[in-house]
Amino acid sequence: MNRYQVSSESVSGVSRRRFVKTAGAAGVALTLAGCGGGGGDDSVTITADQPYKDAQDEVVSALHDAGLSDDIDVTIQAGDFESGSRREQFVSTLDAGRSDPDIFMMDSGWTIPFIVRDQLVNLSEEMSQETLDYVSNDYLDAAVQTASHPDSGDLYGLPLFPDYPVMHYRKDLVEEAGYDPEGENWATEPMTWQRFSEIAADVWDQNDNIDYGFTTQADSYVGLSCCTFSETMTSWGGAYFGDHENLFGPIGDRPITVNEQPVHDTIRMMRSFMNGPDANNAHPDYPQITNTDILEWTEEDARAPFTNGNAVFHRNWPYAIPINFNDGEFDDADYSVMPLPYAVSEDEASYEGAGGSSHALGGWHLTINPNSDRTDDAVKVLESFANENVMNTIFEEVGNPPPVPEVLENANPDNVGPIGNFLDTMAVAARNTVPRPVTAIWPDQSPVVAEEVHNAYLGDKSPSTAMSDLEGRLEELEQSV
Amino acid sequence: MSTDTDRTNASLLARPLNWLETRSDAAFAYLLLGPAFLLLAVVAFYPLIQTFRFSLRADAILSADPFGAFIGFDHYVDLLTGDALLPQQFLDPSFQTPVLQQALFVTLAFAILSVLLETAIGFGQALILDQDFYGRRWVRVAIIIPYAIPIVIQAMIFYLMFSTRVGFATEFMQSIGVFGSNPLSTTTDSFLIVLVADVWKTSAFMALLILAGLQSIDRQLYDVAKVTGASPWQRFKYITLPLISGPLLVAMLFRTMDAMRIYGLIDATAGCQTVPSMTCLVVTAFNESRRWASASAVAFLTAVVISVIVVLYLVGLRDSESGMT
Numbered sequence: 151m152n153r154y155q156v157s158s159e160s161v162s163g164v165s166r167r168r169f170v171k172t173a174g175a176a177g178v179a180l181t182l183a184g185c186g187g188g189g190g191d192d193s194v195t196i197t198a199d200q201p202y203k204d205a206q207d208e209v210v211s212a213l214h215d216a217g218l219s220d221d222i223d224v225t226i227q228a229g230d231f232e233s234g235s236r237r238e239q240f241v242s243t244l245d246a247g248r249s250d251p252d253i254f255m256m257d258s259g260w261t262i263p264f265i266v267r268d269q270l271v272n273l274s275e276e277m278s279q280e281t282l283d284y285v286s287n288d289y290l291d292a293a294v295q296t297a298s299h300p301d302s303g304d305l306y307g308l309p310l311f312p313d314y315p316v317m318h319y320r321k322d323l324v325e326e327a328g329y330d331p332e333g334e335n336w337a338t339e340p341m342t343w344q345r346f347s348e349i350a351a352d353v354w355d356q357n358d359n360i361d362y363g364f365t366t367q368a369d370s371y372v373g374l375s376c377c378t379f380s381e382t383m384t385s386w387g388g389a390y391f392g393d394h395e396n397l398f399g400p401i402g403d404r405p406i407t408v409n410e411q412p413v414h415d416t417i418r419m420m421r422s423f424m425n426g427p428d429a430n431n432a433h434p435d436y437p438q439i440t441n442t443d444i445l446e447w448t449e450e451d452a453r454a455p456f457t458n459g460n461a462v463f464h465r466n467w468p469y470a471i472p473i474n475f476n477d478g479e480f481d482d483a484d485y486s487v488m489p490l491p492y493a494v495s496e497d498e499a500s501y502e503g504a505g506g507s508s509h510a511l512g513g514w515h516l517t518i519n520p521n522s523d524r525t526d527d528a529v530k531v532l533e534s535f536a537n538e539n540v541m542n543t544i545f546e547e548v549g550n551p552p553p554v555p556e557v558l559e560n561a562n563p564d565n566v567g568p569i570g571n572f573l574d575t576m577a578v579a580a581r582n583t584v585p586r587p588v589t590a591i592w593p594d595q596s597p598v599v600a601e602e603v604h605n606a607y608l609g610d611k612s613p614s615t616a617m618s619d620l621e622g623r624l625e626e627l628e629q630s631v
Numbered sequence: 632m633s634t635d636t637d638r639t640n641a642s643l644l645a646r647p648l649n650w651l652e653t654r655s656d657a658a659f660a661y662l663l664l665g666p667a668f669l670l671l672a673v674v675a676f677y678p679l680i681q682t683f684r685f686s687l688r689a690d691a692i693l694s695a696d697p698f699g700a701f702i703g704f705d706h707y708v709d710l711l712t713g714d715a716l717l718p719q720q721f722l723d724p725s726f727q728t729p730v731l732q733q734a735l736f737v738t739l740a741f742a743i744l745s746v747l748l749e750t751a752i753g754f755g756q757a758l759i760l761d762q763d764f765y766g767r768r769w770v771r772v773a774i775i776i777p778y779a780i781p782i783v784i785q786a787m788i789f790y791l792m793f794s795t796r797v798g799f800a801t802e803f804m805q806s807i808g809v810f811g812s813n814p815l816s817t818t819t820d821s822f823l824i825v826l827v828a829d830v831w832k833t834s835a836f837m838a839l840l841i842l843a844g845l846q847s848i849d850r851q852l853y854d855v856a857k858v859t860g861a862s863p864w865q866r867f868k869y870i871t872l873p874l875i876s877g878p879l880l881v882a883m884l885f886r887t888m889d890a891m892r893i894y895g896l897i898d899a900t901a902g903c904q905t906v907p908s909m910t911c912l913v914v915t916a917f918n919e920s921r922r923w924a925s926a927s928a929v930a931f932l933t934a935v936v937i938s939v940i941v942v943l944y945l946v947g948l949r950d951s952e953s954g955m956t
Binding site: 244 | 692693694695697716718794795796812813815816817902904905915918919920921922
């Protein structure tokens with residue numbers, strides 16, 4: 151026995167009786183302390199982005215002006231900033247059968263899985279015919295499709311705002327290099343990838359102090375499969391599932407068309423952009439305009455060099471416009487945007503919907519929680535959102551463009567901040583969107599697409615091997631449902 | 632009358648307490664452990680059993696209930712034959728999937744390499760710290776600092792070092808021919824980055840545990856060995872190593888269990904697509920694709936693999952002279 155070890159009885163000042171009593175009392179107290187909380191009020195709650203919460207007074211006031219009864223109060227609470235986390239938050243809410251919030255603000259990239267699982271209120275059964283007609287006739291069709299049931303066509307979400315990328319560029323640099331964006335109408339007339347890359351290479355070549363001719367997102371992440379690769383492939387006339395009517399299904403009964411020439415050419419062009427036309431599996435007709443850094447970039451990584459004045463062209467969503475205006479290391483007059491380039495025209499594309507300038511469609515919808523205690527009020531709130539003045543208020547206060555192209559085109563440029571300078575380009579992009587192929591199986595397919603495309607971009611696989619592997623994996627997933 | 636009732640109640644209450652006081656120390660200890668064991672059963676064993684039950688059901692991505700019909704061990708067969716419908720495979724015996732894209736091998740390779748390196752470096756640090764020298768206290772602080780850094784910050788340090796935007800390390804590693812131009816997008820390079828990041832931080836943990844073991848060794852043993860002419864190597868081999876093996880194995884056991892569950896460091900550096908560990912697979916299947924039954928099967932397999940390793944350690948501990956069993 152160690153000499154320090156003595157009987158516990160002799161050193162302990164606490165009897166067993168006292169220990170048991172104390173421990174028991176502490177346990178009961180802690181248990182009681184854990185109870186309580188909860189509560190709430192009678193208003194209709196919406197979980198949305200923080201900027202909506204910040205502009206709650208203006209938005210709610212606009213809703214009431216649009217005919218929402220003054221008896222219905224609306225509270226906007228901020229959901230998680232990151233789209234994936236927001237989805238997990240809503241999955242938990244719905245799985246647990248919670249009644250709060252009454253209205254969800256859902257990403258158009260993952261609304262359909264909730265719809266096919268029958269976890270949202272069917273708006274076609276709840277909304278007035280007038281509102282339903284307005285949505286089906288005037289709203290951006292591609293946005294409505296991502297808020298509707300792929301089989302029945304019933305509406306389950308009201309598009310709140312659409313989102314589509316544009317090409318941001320340094321007007322001063324291209325003009326100094328001898329080009330004439332205004333004379334050639336770059337703002338509304340998309341150019342080919344060929345001409346775009348030649349201009350980018352030339353301007354980059356004439357500016358030794360600039361690190362990138364072009365920055366975009368090519369990391370292996372959800373944005374590659376849904377958006378940057380999808381739109382570039384579409385502009386080459388390629389498609390994931392043949393004609394665009396197949397984008398939302400039927401799962402397992404549609405062609406897989408990734409292992410085809412236009413898709414291979416898309417990868418080859420991107421490899422030329424990064425490694426030059428002489429690299430392995432690069433397209434010999436396209437010059438180098440960036441480097442392999444883009445393989446690790448998502449939106450903000452790609453935006454930073456542009457905002458810092460270190461890139462000529464930059465593909466990003468409109469959220470970057472106010473940032474470039476406010477923080478850009480260049481004068482506001484030296485900055486502009488244009489539609490994304492294309493490789494083949496719509497007529498030359500093999501599939502309906504493919505070809506021409508293509509912009510991946512992002513955006514968000516408002517949907518109703520089926521467990522809500524105030525479904526009727528929530529429907530009335532949604533109907534009030536389908537109003538031109540509310541859309542304009544959101545455009546002005548939050549900066550999100552209206553889901554109705556006509557409202558966007560008629561918006562007052564003076565009231566919508568920096569985006570007001572580029573409404574003409576935004577309108578062109580809005581008319582040339584490519585929806586995400588969102589089905590119940592897309593969450594499984596998206597990382598597989600990103601992985602194989604990224605492997606091909608990296609050069610780990612040839613375009614044909616990567617796309618052949620992708621074809622097999624997509625088919626396997628299609629048949630698993 | 633009421634006084635009598637109170638007294639009866641008091642004696643009723645006193646009875647179990649009196650009984651308690653007449654138990655042996657061992658019985659009292661077990662009694663006190665009872666609630667803890669019950670709690671463990673509720674928070675650990677019940678979820679484990681429930682996870683196993685879920686793993687026997689089909690994935691139901693089209694319905695509100697994420698669990699479909701009972702399908703037995705199909706998920707396990709798919710996971711162990713490389714046919715799982717997940718972005719990355721758990722195990723692909725045909726090896727059409729690269730080794731470092733198979734979660735089991737990624738995790739085992741990470742656990743073995745990181746624990747071996749951390750043990751070796753930690754041992755070296757502990758041997759130095761065990762010496763008497765000026766400023767020893769400051770050296771101890773310096774060694775422990777990385778361990779005080781939160782996982783996400785640790786991961787961000789290494790992410791930024793190799794980031795294409797601000798990183799400085801890629802160029803250097805490329806110049807000596809170790810990495811390619813996009814280490815955070817390349818599986819092998821990213822695996823090495825995650826490994827080094829873990830070793831950098833956690834060697835201190837091993838050093839501290841081993842140091843505690845070293846300091847418990849009676850110094851007189853070394854004096855006797857010196858007198859009898861034992862060389863430093865002989866003193867290490869015949870005194871230090873046998874006496875430290877118990878604490879060393881316990882420290883390695885803790886580290887191995889931690890390493891087998893690696894997730895946060897990967898998620899915040901290279902991402903789960905580039906370095907898919909077993910926990911990565913669970914999180915991806917659960918969060919991204921709503922394959923909850925598949926996620927449950929991966930989680931249960933992870934628990935099984937970790938249990939096998941723990942058993943191996945326990946056998947090692949039993950065999951070591953200062954074993955704890």
